[in-house]
Amino acid sequence: MQAGSRRRRSRTLATAAVLGLFLAACGSGSTSSSSGGGGSGPLLVGVVAPFTGADAALGPAYFAACLPAVRAINNAGGVNGRQVSCQQFDTRGEPADAVPAANQMLAANSNLMAVVGCTSDEASSVVPIIDHAHIPMFCMTGQSEFNKSSFTYFHRLVPPDEFDAYAIVGSALDFNHYKRVALVFGNDIGSQAFVPPAMKALQNLGATVTINQAIALGQPSYRTEVTALLATHPDVIFTEALGPTDATYLAEVKQLNGSSLPFLGTSATIDPVWFKAVSDAIGIPDMLKYFQAVDLGVSFSGPGYTEFKTNLDASAAQFADAPKYAERGATLHLYDGIMQAALAMDATHSADPTVYNPKIKDIGNGVSGAVDVHTYKDGVAALASGKSIRWVGAGGVTSYNQYNNSQQGYILVKYDASGNEVTIGTLTSAQTAAVIAAGGG
Amino acid sequence: MTYYLTNILVYAGVDIIACLALNLQFGVSGIVNFSFIVFQAAGAYTAAVLSLPPDSANGGFQNYVLGAQLPFPLPWIAGAVVGGLLSIPVGLVVLRRLRPDYQAIAMLVLSVIVNLVITNARPFLNGAAGLSLIPQPLSDQFNPYSAGYLWGYVGAAAVCALLVFLVAQRIVKSPYGRTLRAMREHELAVTALGKNPVVLKMTIFIVGGVMAGLSGAVLVQFITIWAPSTWLYPETLILFAAVIVGGRGNNIGALLGAVLVPVGFEEATRYLPQFGPPGLVPAFEWVAIGMLIIGFLWFRPKGVVPERPGRIPAASAPGGGRLAEDSGAR
């Protein structure tokens, strides 16, 4: 009898708890779906990225893109007279944690004008949510699922990872006429994304893949793998293995082969940390002689870059490390994205994303007769005088396609002795198109 | 607002299911299942590959097995079934052969191994990148972004949570549940009474596995992506923290713990004021989560809702609870 009454009480409690959840939910859940740029106060740029966890280094690089952008905008009087600020939203580098992070951002902020960040860690789970909330976003994901996506608020100023692969294949075959290629890539997903498209393009263009190695990162030695690789007698090694991995691997190639072999890196190998590690391991002379890489055609010069650099350096007041990101592609491109969104709002005199989002593409690509602008102030002035404008910013020219993916041409580069990149060739659009077609892109 | 709210409620439902399952295993039966998250992941992956189209779809950018495109609710049911099936071999090896303290560590290591294998074996479940574009249930008939749909999803999750709660209550109150608790307190005594502790443990281990699989399935079709980074071993420990903070051994406690720790602590800390360089406040969020867990364990060591000792004859002596934990843990 006593047991029976106790059981009833527990059930009631549970029912009450579940009911409570629902009531709490219904009570506050009646508001409509959020849309950007609401209200008349300051506007917000959301930086949705990992700030903690294994990829905690990414968030600050994107935050460093936001600071110079809002500084330039606010110094020129804001967007349609409204000041702009940046806020971080930590996805913890994990798609399941990113979903509530994005939802919380949208629920708590009705004044979002744009979102930047969304790396490969979380893009798949947050892009649909942000797109549905009609907030223009500029993403740093290399995933090919966004090559032809239907998300109209999604923008990407970097090519998908696989295009790097096509560019490498093009460089190897068109510039150097290599025939036997070995692939050595880290077994992390970012690096492995290059492998299938590169294999396909190489095979379709008649080159031989002698060996394809996925190597575990950060191991003390790769002698076994190096021996296997050397036995296949490749002309060239394609590689991207980050951290100290490539340094160890390439030093062991040199040691076991008696001399280095030519190697071609992805754009991720154009990086001061990678240069330092690998040149320490194999020596500067070998680095200059044997290494080439493909890179996006960013020149780190010109009036748009100068404006970015000035504002980035001034942002050290808010974030002491900000000036360190002066030559980081992601930082440049996200800065450009925020500028395009801001100018699109000015051009349409609107804070309604359904109105200004389509204008972003016009500002980026430029309609016929548009004047090039490199600073926000000039952009606002040109718009005020009734001109059409094209934003040519820190990362150069933008060319959005119908899926809001912008890709620039690739250049073939090498390092000089102090670690600066030197351009040694440019892939023509015909050459790029040929390898992309061969790779099935 | 609707999105955030329904999001939290679905997560709460998922965590409630998971914590109830863990409470049956750990709180009631004393099985320290440090690989719990693997069973949730098994359910999630199952539901994902059963609801996804074949992997040649979407330009073939991801590789996985099956791609059966089964209609709702089959992926959820299958997720639960696979969670239970996976429990059988794991339980047979771990529960039958190993001393209790090694059971805990063996499961922790197992959790790491499975995650490493799935990360590296790309064609099986798309490796480190995980599966994305997982269809929401019935998304061909409804708009999955409408408020009605989201509330429907909350309702479905709530129904599952309620179902799991009723089953858990039924088990805890049954003679079988009393035997489990007796086993947790004094395994030898139960053996002397002619009960086979391995059978007792195996049964509850499989029941917990089914519930864990269901929780994964409910979660995965909501967030539409599943990757190795979502089920690293610390996730299990967070669920343990939830059960202990709520009050181990009792279902209401597990429910409260689920609402408090993985949902409450993690969401509440998002509202910390912003200051300092980027990354500072997000790092402090984790510090705050750690402090909340430690604070609750300090001030409410038996949990917010302690297990009522009157129901357990063996624990009526003072210190019975501690004895119980010791026998389960060492």
Added chain:
Amino acid sequence: MNLYLAAFGFGLVSTSVLAIAAVGFTMQFGISNMINLAYGEVMIASAYAAYSLNSQGVSIWIALLAGAAFGAAFSFLLNRILYAPFQRKGTALIGMVIISLAASLMIANVMLPIVGYYSVSYRQGSGSTFHVGAIALTGVQVAIIGVAIAMMLAIHALLTLTRLGKAMRATAANATLARNCGIPTRRVIDTAWLITGALCGVAGTVAGMNSESFSVSSGSGFLITIIAAAVLGGAGHPYGAMVGALLIGEVTELSAAVISPQYKEVVAFAILVLVMVLRPQGLLAKRGAMAAAG
């Protein structure tokens, strides 16, 4: 064949780093009955303490001592301020695991804003390379092996030759009995945390030296391998941890040579599970110098 020999040589280096770490970890379990999940974070914190000196131009070997001192002080305080009070309250093993997880979250995320997100490297000359047959090791790697051997001998001497070591073993075997026999168990436990903390600090620093580069997120990566080595030899048993470290260290390297580098950790952990199934008491079965109480 040469490849396997080379892999064996590198296995010795991994073993050395792992042995220092695993002995400290297993002694914490043996004496305090504490599965300290914050161990990996304390290692990294110590590695950064050593780095703060080394980056100012201090020799890596002096920095290593600083890392040891930092690890000792940190671990001592962690036990005194957090773990011991909870244990006195009667919190059981699993509750303590959760508390150490919370501690590890807090340590990692307090460190993050302080030391930054980037990988750092010690300033260390790698010295001349030593060749023994097909085994080729740098001077730093040989030195790491030497440090490990010296520390293992020191632990052996401590446990078998000194009063303190005997008191530790008694406390590990049965704390209540030891207290009743007049052993000041609380002071013994304090000393044990200082010593294991120093091991932890040295392990963190040599791990950073060995892998050339480390970051805040490296800590959690160390932890599982350490637990595996400790359990393999029999949890709470320092000599077992040494054997476990040797086995795990060599298996990871050799399986990379024989099978596939992608799965080398999987192979090592699978062997651990196998050992647990076949020999649940751990490799060194007899309750030796220091075994888990109970």
